[in-house]
Amino acid sequence: MHVSKDGDTVTLTQQQFFVGPHKPSDATWPVPLNSADHHLPKLLDSSEITIPNTSPAGLRLNTNDTAHFLTNYDTDLFNDIVSQLSSHTLSPIDRLQILSEATLLARGGIISSATLIPLLAGYISEDNESVWRSVGGTVTELQRFVEKDTAPEAMLKELVVSLASVQYERLGWQKADTESEDDTKLRATIIALMLYGDNTDAVTTARELYDSTPIAELPAELRSLILASVVRHGDASVVDALMTQHNNTQSSELRQDISVGVTSTQHPEKIAELLDNLRNSKIVRPQDISHWLAHLCRNRASRDQTWQWLQENWSWISDTFQGDKSYDNFPRISAMFLSTQNHLDAYRTFFEPKQNIPALSRVISLGIGEIQGRVELIERDKEKVSQALSKQ
Numbered sequence: 001m002h003v004s005k006d007g008d009t010v011t012l013t014q015q016q017f018f019v020g021p022h023k024p025s026d027a028t029w030p031v032p033l034n035s036a037d038h039h040l041p042k043l044l045d046s047s048e049i050t051i052p053n054t055s056p057a058g059l060r061l062n063t064n065d066t067a068h069f070l071t072n073y074d075t076d077l078f079n080d081i082v083s084q085l086s087s088h089t090l091s092p093i094d095r096l097q098i099l100s101e102a103t104l105l106a107r108g109g110i111i112s113s114a115t116l117i118p119l120l121a122g123y124i125s126e127d128n129e130s131v132w133r134s135v136g137g138t139v140t141e142l143q144r145f146v147e148k149d150t151a152p153e154a155m156l157k158e159l160v161v162s163l164a165s166v167q168y169e170r171l172g173w174q175k176a177d178t179e180s181e182d183d184t185k186l187r188a189t190i191i192a193l194m195l196y197g198d199n200t201d202a203v204t205t206a207r208e209l210y211d212s213t214p215i216a217e218l219p220a221e222l223r224s225l226i227l228a229s230v231v232r233h234g235d236a237s238v239v240d241a242l243m244t245q246h247n248n249t250q251s252s253e254l255r256q257d258i259s260v261g262v263t264s265t266q267h268p269e270k271i272a273e274l275l276d277n278l279r280n281s282k283i284v285r286p287q288d289i290s291h292w293l294a295h296l297c298r299n300r301a302s303r304d305q306t307w308q309w310l311q312e313n314w315s316w317i318s319d320t321f322q323g324d325k326s327y328d329n330f331p332r333i334s335a336m337f338l339s340t341q342n343h344l345d346a347y348r349t350f351f352e353p354k355q356n357i358p359a360l361s362r363v364i365s366l367g368i369g370e371i372q373g374r375v376e377l378i379e380r381d382k383e384k385v386s387q388a389l390s391k392q
Helices: 075-087 090-106 113-121 128-143 152-171 181-197 200-211 222-235 236-248 252-262 268-277 286-299 300-312 314-323 328-335 343-352 356-390
Strands: 002-006 009-013 048-052
Touching: 002 075, 048 236, 075 090, 075 113, 090 128, 090 314, 128 152, 128 181, 152 181, 152 268, 152 356, 181 200, 181 222, 181 268, 200 222, 200 236, 200 268, 222 236, 222 252, 236 252, 236 268, 268 286, 268 300, 286 300, 286 328, 300 314, 300 343, 314 328, 328 343, 328 356, 343 356
Parallel strands: none
Antiparallel strands: 002 009, 009 048
16 A cells, blocks of 8 residues: 655555566455544545545554555655654554564565665664564665675664664663563564674673583573674684584584574684585484575575585485475575575576476575565665665
């Protein structure tokens, strides 16, 4: 639903978007507006309607997120909503919905991804755990635009730290006896954001906890974050020490947390060793390879090495997993993180000849579309995101 303001009136327009070869239908569906303004009709049963603007606090549709549409507000209406976020006058559901809708609209190319920057700034006083998880998801969306640019990435990290600092100071690292389950979950989200932002206190505290506490006794909800930070900021010996513990423990939960930690390494020689381990079932069980592969692909320092390893070891992958339901994980996981035109070309060159394999055909087609969409999105919005960050 597109909503635009013109003086004392607002216009609501149904917009239909289709993916693939489908053509938009001429049909118009009755849409429940669920507006915060009781002067608006309850149902929009035409393609467009223009009505008086009777919402002094800003027009919003689909309150409480109960209708099945996304709302694309024009600039003035959008800015009105951002001001309501900072004043905390909206419900947690509405705050969550506004950010989720904008993120989906940006991903779909309906609005610029740069719009997410000032929107995020409106969440500086946020304290709801579910909303913060959405904030974290939006930050992840924005990371793809700044991965190879030092200055914009530094600005994004600065923004993230400024947003998370209030809750970081409130929650700290230690669980309080009387705190709610939501606060316990929120602490992990906030610390993850502070560590992403390279906040000195967070990075230092993670290292101190690692040095002073046996790994098995670290808080379960924070352990993988602590290990990943220590590995990312430490030398290669940290990976060796953690892998020794990984290979000696019988705890599947501890092994999983260690795998998240070690796959955050920035050292090429250690990345190569971890990739070699994927073929050693005494170190990495075959059913866990997809988990390791996903984390290695997520880490931009190991992404290209991992993609190269997948291509070079495809015969072994086919021999090992061809009859397994996880066989299609390999083209699927790699497509989730490849993001350049060179990646797209290489993915097509490698996987298109394998589309005659029934178990892989559909996921390869989806993978090509996913990478192509990501490449186009980054090309379209990269500069705008950088400009928006510079204004924060």
